[in-house]
Amino acid sequence: MAISTFSELKTAAANWLERSDLTDRIPEFIALGEAVINAQLKMRTAESDAALTGVVNSRLIALPAGYRQPRALWIVRSSGAREALRPTLPELHLADTASGEPRSWCVDGTNIAFERPCDQAYSFVLRMVGGLALSDASPTNLILTNYPNLYLFAALKEAGPFLRDNDLISMFEAKFESALQDAITMEGRARKLTTLSTELAGMSRHGSGYNVVTDQ
Secondary structure, three states, rough: OOOOOOHHHHHHHHHHHOOOOOOOOHHHHHHHHHHHHHHHOOOOOEEEEEEEEEEEEOOEEOOOOOOEEEEEEEEEEEOOOOEEOOOOHHHHHHHHHOEEEOOOEEEEOOOEOOOEEEEOOOOOEEEEEEOOOOOOOOOOOHHHHHHHHHHHHHHHHHHHHOOOOOHHHHHHHHHHHHHHHHHHHHHHHHHHHHHHHHHHHHHHHHHOOOOOOOOO
């Protein structure tokens, strides 16, 4: 069967385990498997854009749900054009009390912090790396679409300890590790092509640079 949604993944896990009494437990196995994937796989496809709105007379905007790491932040002009804001580190971020248009930003705790309060409700777009969180309300993502076997074996290997089945643990640990390495290889190839394209474009226009927020 195809595995492209949360519902299909739950059904597939039950089929592979040959158990009909784990309906309430299988979502837990999937969530535990997601945690391992989040920790071990840097996913190009986990990057997404989040629209944010500045708060008048405040330097802070709460980070969106699912945030893990930042990539870039743009202010959006009335024309729809984006202008990148300069990233800094929290300890180097000097705050100005006078309101105005932000020019730099950092991640400070659970917030994006600007160097000055916003004098109006500016529109921003945050490019971020998000975490995996399949659910009935969020039934699919690009990782499940691209690597359904990785998701399936991640869930199944977490079922082993619950069922106290050492053979199950060994079998699905091996299948998960193989699927994980395949995904790492594929993502590495895609990332190299993206990086090469970005570096060539940057060298031709602006020269090389270092992003203090993403450490890249």
